[in-house]
Amino acid sequence: MELLITIAYVFLIRLIFFDYNLLKYNLFWKFVTFGLWVMAAMTEVVFLGQYAPYSKSMFVQSYVVQMAPEFGGLVKEVYVTQNQEVNKGQPLFQMDPTEWQNKVDLYKAKLAAADTNVAELNQQVVEAKAVVAEAEANLQVSQVKYEQIAEAASSSAVSRLRMEESEKDVQVRKAELDRARAAQRATEIALDSEVGDQHSAVAEVLAELAQAQYNLDHTTIVAPSDGYVVNVQLYPGAFVRLKQPVLAFVNSEKHWLLATVPQRGIHRLRSGDKAQVAFEMYPGEIFEAEVENIVWAVGNAQGIPSGQIPQTSQIHNAHLYMVRLQIKEDPNYPLRFGASGLAAMYSKDTADFLILLRQIELQSESFLNYLYNPFE
Numbered sequence: 072m073e074l075l076i077t078i079a080y081v082f083l084i085r086l087i088f089f090d091y092n093l094l095k096y097n098l099f100w101k102f103v104t105f106g107l108w109v110m111a112a113m114t115e116v117v118f119l120g121q122y123a124p125y126s127k128s129m130f131v132q133s134y135v136v137q138m139a140p141e142f143g144g145l146v147k148e149v150y151v152t153q154n155q156e157v158n159k160g161q162p163l164f165q166m167d168p169t170e171w172q173n174k175v176d177l178y179k180a181k182l183a184a185a186d187t188n189v190a191e192l193n194q195q196v197v198e199a200k201a202v203v204a205e206a207e208a209n210l211q212v213s214q215v216k217y218e219q220i221a222e223a224a225s226s227s228a229v230s231r232l233r234m235e236e237s238e239k240d241v242q243v244r245k246a247e248l249d250r251a252r253a254a255q256r257a258t259e260i261a262l263d264s265e266v267g268d269q270h271s272a273v274a275e276v277l278a279e280l281a282q283a284q285y286n287l288d289h290t291t292i293v294a295p296s297d298g299y300v301v302n303v304q305l306y307p308g309a310f311v312r313l314k315q316p317v318l319a320f321v322n323s324e325k326h327w328l329l330a331t332v333p334q335r336g337i338h339r340l341r342s343g344d345k346a347q348v349a350f351e352m353y354p355g356e357i358f359e360a361e362v363e364n365i366v367w368a369v370g371n372a373q374g375i376p377s378g379q380i381p382q383t384s385q386i387h388n389a390h391l392y393m394v395r396l397q398i399k400e401d402p403n404y405p406l407r408f409g410a411s412g413l414a415a416m417y418s419k420d421t422a423d424f425l426i427l428l429r430q431i432e433l434q435s436e437s438f439l440n441y442l443y444n445p446f447e
Contacts (some may be wrong), residue, residue, distance in 0.1 A: 336345075346414060
């Protein structure tokens, strides 16, 4: 743009002083014409660069999500086409659900069996208690008989052999009672094995069922937000590996602009400062924006941990910083991801005439977008 202005200025001088001879090109006018050019150049280089930074490299960004399935397998259906607008939660594509549907059915059957086993354990506890009660009763009867025989033996009414048999019977009944109580305790422990409010066997099957149901539900991959899919090359029947990105989903809910700005003058910019942008896509149109923040970091300065001392040839100066802008969108001129253009930013202490000069420059550059440049 500066070159075009200089050429136009030289052409104007030629028209006035040489072609039409409206004025004599003496020493005075030489100083005037050259002084005006120097003042304009100084204004551009010094004042505009310091107070109204200008970017010739600005582009639209948004969130891009790489869509991938939770697991590998065959693609059953693809529900979207190129650049199709979709809403949050709308299906994008579906993996073959057969495997996980079978597992869900299997674990449902296991859950029914586990519930049956728990019911059987309850019944076993009841039966074990009955056996314990019977053993206790038998032991009590044996002890009564033993006491009667022992009393009779003291008066030699019964033989000592019978007394020993009665004593042995009591010991047998005690052993039976111990076994019955142990069996009851084992059954109660099996029944009381719980995870949370569920029996451990039921809880285990429920966890497996929940995982299978989760995988079944996620065989259909849905849109994470409002947006659209670009470069759709997925097709039913394609085999996809585990968590392999297969679609690029562009968020259409939020856009922002990134502009590269020379370091000189950028320190005066603050969040909320006024900005204006022009897109190559929309020649002649100027859009209002504001500075959101400045990315105060440059990758050129980042060191990589290693055992090597960096060579000077590997170190490059960074002359540009990135400035993030927010634009007040016009529904008649939708923002397109990757659209490029120009941006002018005005710090709060920028003089009005500098703002006017920068706006004239931006508007002129925008009108030039009507022209096709085959040398770009």
